Amino acid sequence: MIDTPSVDWFALSPSLATLGAAAICLLSEAFVPRWILRPFAAFFCALGFIAGGALAILLYIETPHGSLEVADAIFRDRYAAFTQILVMGAGLLTVGVSYSARMREDHIGEYYALLVTAGAGMAFLVQSANLMTLFLGLEWFSVCLYILCAIEIDLVGSLEAGLKYLIIGGMGSAVLLFGSALVYGATGELGYSAIADATRAQDLAGDPILLVGLAMLLAGLAFKSSAAPFHMWTPDVYEGAPTPITGFMAAATKTVALVLMYRVLTVAFPEERDVWTIAVAVLAVISLAWGNIAALVQANVKRLLAYSSISHAGFMLIAVSAANELGVRALLYYLIPYSAISVGAFAVVAARERELGEPVTLDNLAGFGWERPLLGFSMATFMLGFAGFPLTGGFMGKFLVFSSASEAGWNWLVIVGVLATLVSLYYYLAVIRSMYMRPAAELGLAPIGGSPPREIMLSSAAFLAMAVNVGSFFAVQPLVDFARSAAETLPL
Amino acid sequence: MTGWLATILIFLPLAGAVLVWLLPVGRFAGPTALLVALAEIGFWINALNQMNFDKAGPAPNFDQRWSWFSDLGVSYHVGFYGFSFWLAGLAVVVMAAAIAYGFWVGRDRPSAYFGLMLFLTSATVGVFASQDLLLFYVFFEAMMIPLYLLIGVWGGPGRLGATVKFVIYTMAGSLLMLASVIVFGLSEGSFDLVSTGTSDNTWIFLGFLVAFAVKAPLFPLHGWLPDAYRESSPEVAAVLSGLISKAAVFGFIRICLFKFPEPFDDFRVLVLALAATGLVYGSLLAFRAQDVRGVIAYSSLAQMGLITIGIFAVSTAGISGAVLQAVNHGLISATLFLLAGTIERRTSTGSFDRLGGMARGRPALATMLMLTGIIALAVPGSSAFAGEFLILLGVFGAGWGWAVAAATGIVLAAMYMLRLISAVLHREPGSAVSEVALDLRPAELGILVPLVACLLALSAWPAAISGHVLGPSISPGAPQERHLTRPNDQPPEGRMDMVTMGPGR
Numbered sequence: 001m002i003d004t005p006s007v008d009w010f011a012l013s014p015s016l017a018t019l020g021a022a023a024i025c026l027l028s029e030a031f032v033p034r035w036i037l038r039p040f041a042a043f044f045c046a047l048g049f050i051a052g053g054a055l056a057i058l059l060y061i062e063t064p065h066g067s068l069e070v071a072d073a074i075f076r077d078r079y080a081a082f083t084q085i086l087v088m089g090a091g092l093l094t095v096g097v098s099y100s101a102r103m104r105e106d107h108i109g110e111y112y113a114l115l116v117t118a119g120a121g122m123a124f125l126v127q128s129a130n131l132m133t134l135f136l137g138l139e140w141f142s143v144c145l146y147i148l149c150a151i152e153i154d155l156v157g158s159l160e161a162g163l164k165y166l167i168i169g170g171m172g173s174a175v176l177l178f179g180s181a182l183v184y185g186a187t188g189e190l191g192y193s194a195i196a197d198a199t200r201a202q203d204l205a206g207d208p209i210l211l212v213g214l215a216m217l218l219a220g221l222a223f224k225s226s227a228a229p230f231h232m233w234t235p236d237v238y239e240g241a242p243t244p245i246t247g248f249m250a251a252a253t254k255t256v257a258l259v260l261m262y263r264v265l266t267v268a269f270p271e272e273r274d275v276w277t278i279a280v281a282v283l284a285v286i287s288l289a290w291g292n293i294a295a296l297v298q299a300n301v302k303r304l305l306a307y308s309s310i311s312h313a314g315f316m317l318i319a320v321s322a323a324n325e326l327g328v329r330a331l332l333y334y335l336i337p338y339s340a341i342s343v344g345a346f347a348v349v350a351a352r353e354r355e356l357g358e359p360v361t362l363d364n365l366a367g368f369g370w371e372r373p374l375l376g377f378s379m380a381t382f383m384l385g386f387a388g389f390p391l392t393g394g395f396m397g398k399f400l401v402f403s404s405a406s407e408a409g410w411n412w413l414v415i416v417g418v419l420a421t422l423v424s425l426y427y428y429l430a431v432i433r434s435m436y437m438r439p440a441a442e443l444g445l446a447p448i449g450g451s452p453p454r455e456i457m458l459s460s461a462a463f464l465a466m467a468v469n470v471g472s473f474f475a476v477q478p479l480v481d482f483a484r485s486a487a488e489t490l491p492l
Numbered sequence: 493m494t495g496w497l498a499t500i501l502i503f504l505p506l507a508g509a510v511l512v513w514l515l516p517v518g519r520f521a522g523p524t525a526l527l528v529a530l531a532e533i534g535f536w537i538n539a540l541n542q543m544n545f546d547k548a549g550p551a552p553n554f555d556q557r558w559s560w561f562s563d564l565g566v567s568y569h570v571g572f573y574g575f576s577f578w579l580a581g582l583a584v585v586v587m588a589a590a591i592a593y594g595f596w597v598g599r600d601r602p603s604a605y606f607g608l609m610l611f612l613t614s615a616t617v618g619v620f621a622s623q624d625l626l627l628f629y630v631f632f633e634a635m636m637i638p639l640y641l642l643i644g645v646w647g648g649p650g651r652l653g654a655t656v657k658f659v660i661y662t663m664a665g666s667l668l669m670l671a672s673v674i675v676f677g678l679s680e681g682s683f684d685l686v687s688t689g690t691s692d693n694t695w696i697f698l699g700f701l702v703a704f705a706v707k708a709p710l711f712p713l714h715g716w717l718p719d720a721y722r723e724s725s726p727e728v729a730a731v732l733s734g735l736i737s738k739a740a741v742f743g744f745i746r747i748c749l750f751k752f753p754e755p756f757d758d759f760r761v762l763v764l765a766l767a768a769t770g771l772v773y774g775s776l777l778a779f780r781a782q783d784v785r786g787v788i789a790y791s792s793l794a795q796m797g798l799i800t801i802g803i804f805a806v807s808t809a810g811i812s813g814a815v816l817q818a819v820n821h822g823l824i825s826a827t828l829f830l831l832a833g834t835i836e837r838r839t840s841t842g843s844f845d846r847l848g849g850m851a852r853g854r855p856a857l858a859t860m861l862m863l864t865g866i867i868a869l870a871v872p873g874s875s876a877f878a879g880e881f882l883i884l885l886g887v888f889g890a891g892w893g894w895a896v897a898a899a900t901g902i903v904l905a906a907m908y909m910l911r912l913i914s915a916v917l918h919r920e921p922g923s924a925v926s927e928v929a930l931d932l933r934p935a936e937l938g939i940l941v942p943l944v945a946c947l948l949a950l951s952a953w954p955a956a957i958s959g960h961v962l963g964p965s966i967s968p969g970a971p972q973e974r975h976l977t978r979p980n981d982q983p984p985e986g987r988m989d990m991v992t993m994g995p996g997r
Contacts, residue, residue, distance in 0.1 A: 391630070
């Protein structure tokens with residue numbers, strides 16, 4: 001007879017709701033007629049994300065104090081709920097971007113099922129309270145993404161992207177698992193807070209096994225958040241994967257990986273704080289340098305955005321390394337415009353891709369801003385947001401991140417961030433330059449003919465992303481208030 | 493409504509910009525933008541009526557403050573001091589002229605174009621009105637976005653290179669400023685410019701100083717200037733040199749001088765030396781330049797050097813002269829760039845070896861160019877004379893050597909301005925000047941005459957500006973106790989009276 005723990009179904013509800021939607025999408029492949037399959041699956045996928053988001057909001061409201069649930073395996077707190085809302089939002093936008101993508105008829109149901117299952121895995125992962133649930137959640141969404149990357153086997157590079165992601169992601173998972181084993185070996189505990197207690201009780205703060213375990217855990221999570229030097233897979237996978245999926249990975253995967261990294265480091269390893277703040281700061285600097293400098297020479301826009309996402313991992317790692325109250329608020333706030341911008345930017349790339357039928361480069365973006373005013377304007381605000389110009393949430397995010405570093409006494413990190421921003425301007429503005437300043441005729445771009453496809457879903461997704469990007473600039477105080485109460489359950 | 497005037501001045505053009513962008517018919521964009529710009533001037537004049545230049549206490553006129561991001565003490569705080577109010581006035585006038593010129597010329601993609609111009613107006617007025625450091629930074633950066641697009645989309649053939657240079661230079665400066673803003677704000681616990689005290693941190697000060705030095709530009713940070721001024725369309729060049737550079741004037745006074753009195757003193761000699769070098773060097777380059785825009789561009793470099801000298805002289809006369817000269821230079825260089833535009837439209841070149849003899853048969857063009865040029869070279873009785881005189885007077889106290897350098901620059905100004913006038917108007921008709929090239933059209937006169945009229949009015953009464961620059965007390969901890977003679981306290985020496993006596997009629 002095994003004792004079953006009492007299960008707080010409400011705490012699990014965001015994951016469960018999205019899983020339910022996944023089941024419907026999967027079954028629709030078998031039972032729904034072909035002609036209605038695409039809207040049907042997309043609708044239930046979107047519904048899953050909406051329901052998950054709504055439940056996460058409810059969970060946020062109903063959980064003023066964090067607690068451990070289900071045999072101490074998951075957290076029920078606002079920190080997780082906040083992140084779940086972000087993931088669900090990114091997922092919802094991704095459905096809009098995916099809707100009119102050219103897709104092989106025989107896997108529409110699977111596509112949406114996997115997408116929403118990945119969302120469920122992410123929602124589960126951010127609630128994880130011990131190393132088992134951590135690994136479970138991580139693999140749960142990773143496996144979905146491996147398949148999604150490779151799902152368009154007709155697409156050049158898609159299969160390669162899936163394989164590369166599988167191998168390197170598997171490597172990252174292995175490192176993470178090894179690290180977990182070492183931490184368990186050193187402390188005899190799996191739960192985050194239990195690890196911290198054991199470290200304190202047995203005076204293990206300088207224990208080499210524990211430190212190696214910590215380093216490997218950190219490396220494993222850095223793989224997922226594509227922070228340099230663990231970013232090797234990012235450009236190829238981002239380039240090869242179907243564009244909507246790339247946007248989802250850039251937004252959601254990075255969000256959960258960074259949020260989780262912060263939780264693990266602060267909850268499980270408060271005693272080693274001096275070590276990991278330095279380590280994370282070093283990761284941040286490497287990511288900023290590598291991401292920005294490599295992005296300078298990219299001609300393919302998806303690769304460019306991939307390197308830009310590496311550099312943004314660097315910016316957010318600055319907030320993690322600051323490890324103060326302002327830092328966690330900065331991280332959570334930064335993720336709001338960042339996720340929206342990422343999905344939105346890849347949505348615009350997807351639109352151009354469908355129009356041209358070939359990979360989007362800086363050259364063949366020429367004239368795009370004038371041809372498609374809404375998408376062009378959105379893309380311009382996304383690029384300004386990435387670059388941290390005022391009137392976009394990206395600016396406020398950078399401002400908060402730099403403030404947190406300055407408050408932690410790390411002004412040198414502010415200078416590094418500022419210099420990285422300066423370098424990044426060159427390539428972000430290059431996108432705007434191509435869209436608006438270079439006439440298409442000059443480059444001999446021959447349109448395929450006819451007017452560009454009307455993609456209402458994609459346009460509304462891009463518009464929503466833009467609204468979040470600009471709105472989060474003005475509404476910074478309420479959003480930071482949410483972030484603050486989300487962060488209150490973390491020990492700092 | 494009085495309390496809202498600063499806010500209205502900032503957001504009226506922004507609302508106009510959104511309206512213009514959303515207009516379904518591009519044809520209406522120009523007239524709408526022009527109407528908004530004229531309404532903006534109306535509101536500014538209304539504000540001028542209600543402005544209290546002798547307001548006591550640290551709070552500015554039209555003070556308005558709402559908390560925006562209370563965690564870090566960021567607020568929406570706007571208001572005008574004397575000097576910033578004049579700069580805002582310059583902004584609304586120059587922007588209206590530029591919009592009118594763009595409308596007359598008929599730019600492509602009018603909705604986007606005029607929307608961006610209005611957006612730029614909003615950001616510039618915002619810079620001059622902001623009393624919160626982060627808000628200032630927001631407006632300061634927001635100016636970059638429309639400028640980047642205006643140069644890059646509507647500029648000349650070399651525009652792409654020019655924009656890259658422009659952006660990299662100015663952003664390098666302003667991002668360092670962001671670091672300074674953050675460190676200053678966090679150490680004070682608030683970003684409010686009125687309620688925070690002063691700081692003696694040299695590094696923070698340098699972040700601000702470099703940002704403004706690039707924006708001005710100050711020698712040797714002027715690398716972006718020639719390309720940007722040559723490749724933009726004339727009205728954008730007018731805005732760039734006449735208006736955007738004045739954000740640096742505001743920054744030097746409001747932030748560098750009043751927030752960092754001690755570092756300001758420490759770096760004073762260095763900045764004075766750079767400004768004097770820039771003045772002489774810019775004047776020489778202007779004298780050697782081979783085209784109309786080259787002369788105006790480098791003369792801007794020189795004039796900004798002169799204005800900076802006035803500010804860093806740290807005396808009431810110097811600062812009053814600097815603000816007066818900032819307004820003068822804004823009007824002069826806007827007029828000259830617009831004139832250069834009209835010349836280029838008639839001859840399709842600005843190069844001196846293909847110009848000449850344009851005065852014959854074109855009296856209006858000749859009169860406008862002569863008049864502006866003569867005011868620019870600071871002939872006694874002109875407003876520029878008043879400004880330069882005050883600057884010389886102000887800097888004399890800091891050391892007569894500076895005054896000599898500044899005076900040299902003024903002599904050189906006469907040389908390059910006369911050369912410009914004679915190269916365009918006199919001599920034999922150049923190869924590009926056709927007999928049938930028209931005189932200024934009524935619409936062009938309608939744009940240029942008001943600008944020149946402002947200059948003439950200022951020539952008649954320069955003390956309107958120079959006598960209303962700094963109120964009795966501008967900010968707690970402001971260094972005027974030590975350096976600045978207060979206009980109200982010091983009639984015996986009569987420094988301020990010089991303004992009315994010197995150049996008055």
